[in-house]
Amino acid sequence: MTGSDYGHAGPGTGTNRDEHQGRRPTWALGEIGGLWVAVALTAARFWSVDKRAGGLFVPYLAWVSFAAALNAEIVRLNRAK
Secondary structure, eight states: OOOGGGGGGTTTTHHHHHHTTSSSSSHHHHHHHHHHHHHHHHHHHHHHHHHHHHHTTTHHHHHHHHHHHHHHHHHHHHHHH
Protein backbone atom coordinates (compact mmCIF):
# COMPACT_ATOMS: atom_id res chain seq x y z
CA MET A 1 0.00 0.00 0.00
CA THR A 2 1.08 3.53 -0.64
CA GLY A 3 0.27 6.80 1.06
CA SER A 4 -2.44 7.48 -1.51
CA ASP A 5 -4.37 4.49 -0.18
CA TYR A 6 -4.99 6.50 2.96
CA GLY A 7 -6.14 9.66 1.15
CA HIS A 8 -9.62 9.32 2.63
CA ALA A 9 -8.27 10.08 6.11
CA GLY A 10 -7.51 13.71 5.22
CA PRO A 11 -10.88 14.87 3.88
CA GLY A 12 -12.82 13.66 6.91
CA THR A 13 -10.68 15.12 9.65
CA GLY A 14 -12.44 18.50 9.96
CA THR A 15 -15.98 17.32 9.26
CA ASN A 16 -16.75 16.40 12.85
CA ARG A 17 -15.72 19.80 14.21
CA ASP A 18 -17.47 21.79 11.48
CA GLU A 19 -20.65 19.77 11.45
CA HIS A 20 -21.25 19.12 15.12
CA GLN A 21 -20.35 22.52 16.47
CA GLY A 22 -22.66 24.09 13.90
CA ARG A 23 -20.06 26.48 12.58
CA ARG A 24 -20.18 25.84 8.86
CA PRO A 25 -22.51 22.95 7.94
CA THR A 26 -22.31 23.92 4.26
CA TRP A 27 -18.53 23.59 4.33
CA ALA A 28 -18.85 20.27 6.15
CA LEU A 29 -21.20 19.06 3.41
CA GLY A 30 -18.58 19.87 0.80
CA GLU A 31 -15.95 18.10 2.85
CA ILE A 32 -18.15 15.02 3.20
CA GLY A 33 -18.52 15.03 -0.59
CA GLY A 34 -14.75 14.94 -0.92
CA LEU A 35 -14.56 12.16 1.64
CA TRP A 36 -17.20 10.17 -0.27
CA VAL A 37 -15.19 10.45 -3.50
CA ALA A 38 -11.97 9.45 -1.73
CA VAL A 39 -13.60 6.41 -0.11
CA ALA A 40 -15.19 5.34 -3.41
CA LEU A 41 -11.86 5.64 -5.25
CA THR A 42 -10.07 3.74 -2.50
CA ALA A 43 -12.71 1.01 -2.58
CA ALA A 44 -12.38 0.72 -6.36
CA ARG A 45 -8.62 0.51 -6.12
CA PHE A 46 -8.75 -2.15 -3.42
CA TRP A 47 -11.45 -4.01 -5.38
CA SER A 48 -9.09 -4.33 -8.34
CA VAL A 49 -6.53 -6.02 -6.09
CA ASP A 50 -8.82 -8.11 -3.88
CA LYS A 51 -12.61 -8.12 -4.13
CA ARG A 52 -13.00 -8.86 -0.42
CA ALA A 53 -10.80 -5.90 0.51
CA GLY A 54 -12.80 -3.60 -1.75
CA GLY A 55 -16.05 -4.99 -0.38
CA LEU A 56 -15.03 -4.05 3.13
CA PHE A 57 -15.32 -0.40 2.10
CA VAL A 58 -19.01 -0.75 1.21
CA PRO A 59 -20.29 -0.24 4.79
CA TYR A 60 -17.95 2.75 5.19
CA LEU A 61 -19.25 4.25 1.95
CA ALA A 62 -22.82 3.65 3.14
CA TRP A 63 -22.04 5.39 6.44
CA VAL A 64 -20.48 8.39 4.69
CA SER A 65 -23.54 8.56 2.40
CA PHE A 66 -25.83 8.55 5.44
CA ALA A 67 -23.75 11.28 7.12
CA ALA A 68 -23.94 13.35 3.94
CA ALA A 69 -27.73 12.98 3.85
CA LEU A 70 -28.01 14.07 7.47
CA ASN A 71 -25.74 17.04 6.91
CA ALA A 72 -27.67 18.04 3.77
CA GLU A 73 -30.84 18.05 5.86
CA ILE A 74 -29.16 20.28 8.47
CA VAL A 75 -28.16 22.70 5.72
CA ARG A 76 -31.70 22.63 4.27
CA LEU A 77 -33.35 23.23 7.64
CA ASN A 78 -30.98 26.10 8.47
CA ARG A 79 -31.85 27.81 5.19
CA ALA A 80 -35.55 27.55 6.01
CA LYS A 81 -35.14 29.71 9.15
